[in-house]
Amino acid sequence: MNRTSLLGIGLGLLALGGCVAPAPDDASYESKAAMTAQAALSAARTAVLSTHSFSDGGLPGTYLEPVLEDAEQTLGSVRDTFDSVQPPATSAADDLRGALDPLLESASSDVTDLRIAARRGRSGDLASAADDLSGVADRLEAFGQEHGG
Amino acid sequence: MTDDDTFDLRLRLLDRQVVDPDGAMICKVDDVELVPADDGGYVVTALLAGPLALGPRLPGRLGRWTVALARRWADGPDPAPRRIPFERVTELGSAVVLDRTRDQLGIARLEDWVRTHVIDRIPGSRHESE
């Protein structure tokens, strides 16, 4: 391989490197966790905001569905990415994972509930799923602020 | 600055747009054909166009590949670039004006090929846009 293609590959790897490399120490694991929480928060709040807007008659079901599907997909991939990161072998890292994982899981399942309720047109289920998700979002926000600064 | 006697080929002729009497675009002056004159100088005898003319002016490998590809595509064993005799030129202004149209000159083989094999087969190719 000539130098140019090696350089290209090197640059490409560098660009991708942000997400999938293992985190070697507590500080970088914490910041990865904070970034994950932020991304999950964004998806969760998008789902909540759109659902409330739908319930208020501000947006139609045809808009809500793709938005919820995207939010669901984002949460799924954010979870997968975070899980793929090897945490350092410290109790602090384990605590972080212990705090964040359940939040990510709740958020994922709440958004799925939202999507299903939206499809079925069940406004009661929609409202309660949105409330649950809103609570999870607040906790994600708190987590992000605590660990991301 | 140039004298009235000198004509800077690079500035005034090379890479100029070549058009027909109605202003329709024909090609670019990709190169010129120079023939030694009696007085020791050179005379421009023709405009050259096409990949075989432009290829040699492109740098390095790209130039060589262009020429090689063009050779493959051309018919005949010793292909030459498209040639427009200099007598066809009527005006040398911001564009080079000829006295023939592109189709009369018959130099745009790629255009003809694309037109015959692709464009003409699509409905609406003969109509003005509406």
Add this chain to the structure above:
Amino acid sequence: MKRILSVFLGVLTAIGGFVDIGDLVANALAGARFGLSLVWVTMLGVVGICLFAEMSGRVAAVTRRGTFDVIRERLGPRAGLINLVASVLVTVLTFTAEIGGVALALELATSVNYLLFVPVVGFAVWLVIWRLKFSALENVFGLLGLALIVFAVALWKLGPDWSEFLHSIVAPRKPATEDLSTYLYYGVALFGAALTPYEVFFFSSGAVEERWTAKDIATSRVNVFLGFPLGGLLSVAIAGCAALVLMPQGIEVDTLGQVGLPVAVAVGKLGLAVAILGFVAATFGAALETGLSTGYSVAQYFGWQWGKFVKPRQAARFHIVVLLSLMAAIAGVLTTADPIKVTEYSIVFSAVALPLTYFPILVVANDPVYMGEHVNGRLSNVLGTLFLFIIGIVAVAAIPLMLITAAGQ
């Protein structure tokens, strides 16, 4: 009276045609993450595009030739070819993003998966380019693009504290939670979104399509200096809406659906429908422009007959290039790469390619042999050189910033 109407139409078309998928995404992204602290970059970009669109329109009106035609002539075939290759690559990437944008907007309107729309959109783009007259093409999609004014309406309805709003724009402060490098990266993205290369090729080739002469320079100036800044205000409105609705919620923009949310919140269903119409018009119009621009660039470099002002069979190679780039763009979207990510890359790479586009225009606009009495005045030159300097810095900083911030994380 007819003259005034046609100028009015020109301005409206310029406003509506200003925003494309890059502007939609970049401004919403920046607004959601950085509030109003990057609006100054959008405004700087608008000044830049006004400057260079005016110059390239003037060059086209005076020389009656397209940009790449003159670039090759003035800079030689080698420099011209480097320019051509870079511009075509970036423009095809942008084309891909625009087609993705149309498909995403249609998904939001119907909840049918965006990929299913891609072949239809592609065919529609080709059909319009093949059959619709140039002026109709520009006017229809330009006017429909005015639907994006709904963002300004939404902003007004959201009722921020206006003095604070304006203060955040003119005295920008980067949010404490964000790194400087991320701030600068999104600045580069916004700049690239405002100053996309294809705009200039399209504008100048359009001038030749519409048979402009030196007499039309004044009209062109009105279109540019009135239309583009007002179009830029739409970009600012999109950023402002994101800043007021998305930012407080911690929502970061990574889908087109989020871009429209503030309108749903502030104006409701009707407003959202108008916004979707605006999305479709803006991205479809931009798809037409980028498709045509690849044809214009290649044909003008090689001296082929180009343009919609002749029958398609008289400009066969031009139409083939457009068709091939359309196929590449469709293929690009069908790889299922996230269209929003593709958009981000397209605007960052546009920023990198900017000097290649703008430097030759400045050179030609300054050349009295081509321009005669319409050559650049002192002001154009001072501003043009200043902008070239800024463009150079942005182009050099773009890739390093992208790598450092891992494309904006």
